[in-house]
Amino acid sequence: MPEHFEVIIRSICTFGLLLIGSKILGKQTIAQMTLFDFIATIAMGAIAANLGFNTNIKVHHLLLSFSVFVAVVYFISLMSLKNKRARKFFAGDPTIVIQNGKILENNMKKMRYTLDYLNQQLREKGVFNIEDVLYAIVEVNGSLALLKKPQYRSVTKQDLSIPINLEQRIPIELIMDGKVIEKNLKQNNLSQIWLERELNKRKLKVDEVVYAVLAANGNIYIDTYKDNIISPLDKE
Structure with a gap:
């Protein structure tokens, strides 16, 4: 077999292997990238890359190595x-970096966490004044979680004793790319006739709709292929 054909086949198989490995390990590899997850991901990526293009290494050796890594992780x-204890050892603990508006320099030094990076993450959270923060915690995946002092928190309806309508469900997708999502209709006891009636009220057909969703408050959001916008803002 010509070498370039072998590389193509190996690369396709490598993609499938990585997909299977990711399914086995779960979403935490992406969504909750701890130090342990980062090391494991880099190692498996390196093994998979060699499997894809390094024809000098035997395939079964790489498959064995990859399988061992997946099994260990x-x-x-x-x-x-x-x-x-194992969770603490492999993932680590969250670290408090601000307490009652005061920066905890010693905790930051232990993590080699700089003031510049702290300010950047605070700004990303919409905080420009450190004194507004009651607690700021660096999570094990590197993200910053913070709790503002009571006087700086956003006012809620509960604070103002405003009556609210309870939402008992999540938004339900009804149409996507011009096709009805029949499974969602059945699961939520909604009929095709009801959906067609709602579309008729708006003088629309199913194939004219890009996206339709039933919100938790009972309202229906519908976006059509024809937006009737003369000058789109994102037009290049």
């Missing part, structure tokens, strides 16, 4: 779920 993930 999976085993450690299970152990972390059942054992708090």
